[in-house]
Amino acid sequence: MKKLSVGIDIGGTRTKIGIVDADGNVCANAIIAMAAYPRESDYPAYVDKLCSEIQRLLALQEEDYEVVGIGMGAPMANYNNCTIDNPGNLWTPDNVSEQHSRIFPIAKDILARYENEPKLRGTKIVVTNDANAAAIGEMVYGGAKGMKNFVVVTLGTGVGGGIVLNGGLINGHRGFGGELGHIVVQHEGRQCGCGLRGCIEPYASATGIVRTVTNWLNDTDEPSILRNIDPEKIESKDISDAALAGDAMALRAYEYTGELLGKCLANILPILDPEAIFITGGLAKAGNLILAPTEKAMRESLLRIYGDVKLSLSQINDDNAAVRGASALVW
Numbered sequence: 273m274k275k276l277s278v279g280i281d282i283g284g285t286r287t288k289i290g291i292v293d294a295d296g297n298v299c300a301n302a303i304i305a306m307a308a309y310p311r312e313s314d315y316p317a318y319v320d321k322l323c324s325e326i327q328r329l330l331a332l333q334e335e336d337y338e339v340v341g342i343g344m345g346a347p348m349a350n351y352n353n354c355t356i357d358n359p360g361n362l363w364t365p366d367n368v369s370e371q372h373s374r375i376f377p378i379a380k381d382i383l384a385r386y387e388n389e390p391k392l393r394g395t396k397i398v399v400t401n402d403a404n405a406a407a408i409g410e411m412v413y414g415g416a417k418g419m420k421n422f423v424v425v426t427l428g429t430g431v432g433g434g435i436v437l438n439g440g441l442i443n444g445h446r447g448f449g450g451e452l453g454h455i456v457v458q459h460e461g462r463q464c465g466c467g468l469r470g471c472i473e474p475y476a477s478a479t480g481i482v483r484t485v486t487n488w489l490n491d492t493d494e495p496s497i498l499r500n501i502d503p504e505k506i507e508s509k510d511i512s513d514a515a516l517a518g519d520a521m522a523l524r525a526y527e528y529t530g531e532l533l534g535k536c537l538a539n540i541l542p543i544l545d546p547e548a549i550f551i552t553g554g555l556a557k558a559g560n561l562i563l564a565p566t567e568k569a570m571r572e573s574l575l576r577i578y579g580d581v582k583l584s585l586s587q588i589n590d591d592n593a594a595v596r597g598a599s600a601l602v603w
């Protein structure tokens with residue numbers, strides 16, 4: 273019988289669901305727009321929708337199948353408890369002024385809805401943060417196949433890390449191991465969403481490079497084709513388009529970002545001693561534009577004994593990467 277896993281990637285804008293086979297092929301997928309479920313009181317309806325979409329996708333399968341489990345990547349996911357704890361941009365309190373702890377027991381809630389479904393009753397559910405899911409995806413389907421020690425760095429809206437050492441994911445004492453985005457790289461630097469200043473996240477994220485370019489556009493008269501875009505609407509894709517067209521400011525933005533990121537990565541080598549580091553996420557879509565300056569800075573800053581560490585783009589960096597990574601959690 274064909275074995276299938278369900279991968280779920282919960283993000284601030286959308287939830288992606290994929291039915292994935294043992295080779296990492298996505299057999300069917302669906303998207304749920306989170307705008308339909310913005311409030312805490314919408315959460316039960318969201319779980320209903322999630323469960324019915326999974327069943328709809330499984331019903332499309334022509335061959336007989338067995339579900340090995342459901343893997344889920346989500347912000348503020350608590351691996352130990354299978355919950356999502358106080359997510360900043362999901363299911364906000366109905367009364368915004370009301371401060372209380374919001375713990376969403378998503379695995380338990382899904383299982384409760386599948387009590388009478390023979391194929392899904394009691395199925396294994398694993399919940400972890402999206403960077404950890406990306407690391408497992410890289411190990412099962414991507415460039416880290418066969419590796420026991422590596423790091424995946426996600427450069428999306430924020431910066432995250434998934435660390436695998438001795439073949440296992442590092443979750444840490446509190447379940448927050450691998451939060452590489454909050455390594456401080458600039459003394460008195462940019463304000464980070466976490467409350468600290470100078471973390472790598474507000475520089476080397478997709479939003480960070482936009483901030484870099486916007487600052488330069490505001491502070492200088494340097495010509496750039498990015499001046500043709502409303503400064504409020506510049507996205508990281510516009511910067512890579514401009515760089516590919518030879519725009520000097522856009523190219524320099526990648527060099528600046530890569531230099532900070534590369535030095536930051538050089539600093540994690542003595543702690544983790546990985547065989548390889550993979551970068552993924554929105555900013556990594558710029559490919560060599562970000563990889564080359566990051567690699568240069570990392571090589572210039574590293575201790576010689578780590579000289580053969582590999583730095584590369586994720587090999588599952590497509591639109592389904594997060595879903596495939598999440599699905600890999602249950603194999």
Ligand SMILES: [Zn+2]
Pocket residue numbers: 453454464465466467468471473
């Ligand atoms: Zn931070």
